[in-house]
Amino acid sequence: VLPENAWKDFPQLAQKIQGRSYSYLDSAATTLKPWPVLEAVSKFLTSDVANVHRGAYRLSDNVTESFESVRTQVSQWIGSQDPRQIIFTKGATESINLVSNSFRNLEYKKGDAIVVTQLEHHSNFVPWQQLCQEKGIDFLVVPVNDQGVLDLDKYEEFLKNYRVKLVSVTLMSNVLGVITDIQTIIQLAHKHGALVLGDAAQLISFQAIDVKKWDIDFLVFSGHKLFAPYGLGVLYGKFDVLNQISCYQFGGSMVLKVTQSQTQFQELPYRLEAGTPNIEGVIGLGAAISYLNKFDRSQMIEHEMGLHNLLIQELNLISEIKIFAHHLWQANDNQKGPVVSFILKGVHSSDVAQILNQENVFVRSGVHCAQPLAERLDLIKCGGSIRASLSVYSQKKDIEKLISAIYKAKEILL
């Protein structure tokens, strides 16, 4: 299947708003859903409903089998060896909080630290900041340069000067599209005895992930950014580290034996999955992965980055526009994904987004849940940046509509 034709699989793109078609350029916030996902979820809810891991009847066995086969699919999708290393959660945010909550139980000494970066989404920043404040340990933030590239010398300095317990880092910035050098980050962390959590919320729909090859300790992502339904996320972990993660929720499904005086818990992954899970979410995620497997990954990247490069080229022609991380786009060496942040100099970004909205071009403006990065890039005073983010269903006409709407905004606002 060619990525150029993918848009036909997304029924929402045939919808109109106020009688006109629109361009959806906010895929970094959430992706649209293709027919196979909608059909799989609908089929489950219409004719296959039963609870998982419970029943002594055919329907329940069938849904349990489908549910567990998605665990295997996810495991293969990220290069993990064993489906038991895949924990289903509510989302990337819950996956991170599940790990950070467990870190509350550790004993800390002066000189211990947690490392994050200036690129992080709040959901991979605030949990660690709060933990460090509670435990009285150092919260270290790796700075970025003006193009959003991490200062790896500073990172290494942190690792040498502190006892870093964990490095929690995004694999791709949701603001700039910058892809971090995760293999180097992991190698350095392990050399200094630190664990690494990778936030794959953005990278998951773009580049291949190989947790085994990278030797990463934890990986998190949300289904809704991978064409699947809401309220479903994944936590991957190496067996030994996952086994040390404490349960932060207790209830059904995760217990083996309960008496009045004590409880024996299940093994992984069930120990960390208390309560009835988001079954239709999991079914939808399986359908999303099957759908994506029909494409050739390099063709998908080519399609998305082709549109990305066209957008950058056009934006570069407008002297009043400042683009962030744009020098990385020429490098076809994995440094950038299909997310473009820019400002119209001297204009509040929400004013620009409002005019784009009137033109039925849907982008996001603001700090994109990454305020420390907005501060670093001096974006607070102009209301953050305008972000256009692309996906497999994006088309050339979306870029053309965006550009002509920007010219209109420029005319009105400058």
Ligand SMILES: Cc1ncc(COP(=O)(O)O)c(C=O)c1O
């Ligand atoms: C890089 C990154 N990390 C984490 C998250 C949080 O994802 P969720 O809100 O689905 O838990 C997002 C969502 O925008 C993100 O872009």
